[in-house]
């Protein structure tokens with residue numbers, strides 16, 4: 474049986490850590506999705522450009538300053554998204570079609586403002602919590618068909634764990650997909666929160 478999985482990397486681009494992730498994925502021809510922190514893109518525009526020129530990779534909007542959107546006014550939320558969109562477009566000529574809210578905060582009123590697909594996750598290596606590469610690899614042993622995996626190119630533990638994570642998933646016959654590849658035509662529907670290929674919710678978008 475073919476199993477699919479989407480690796481997502483948050484909070485970059487972040488200097489040599491992102492470069493190491495890009496090199497590992499590129500050498501192994503593995504697609505992935507990067508959720509872009511606007512301030513970091515402003516600091517590392519050349520790294521972002523190199524990543525965006527590579528057809529393996531897709532990109533989402535992770536806001537400009539990485540604040541809890543639930544603490545912000547409507548105007549501030551839009552500014553967080555638009556600033557990131559504008560700089561990404563300036564550097565790549567491309568748009569950011571989906572959003573990953575910082576900390577996974579997605580309350581009803583923020584969703585109504587965002588009006589784009591929200592990409593959450595079904596599996597988290599928790600690198601941001603423990604900083605331990607072995608624990609990142611261990612977390613991946615729970616991977617199942619259709620999972621969206623949360624990793625961080627901003628976190629050294631995930632960067633160090635990545636080769637072993639890819640080895641494991643390849644041995645387990647997973648096929649790697651970018652977020653648009655994994656979710657396919659679902660992304661053309663009205664906005665949902667996506668947790669995996671098979672789990673999405675409309676809470677906050679006014680539907681059921």
Ligand SMILES: [Zn+2]
Pocket residue numbers: 483484535539575576
């Ligand atoms: Zn983040």
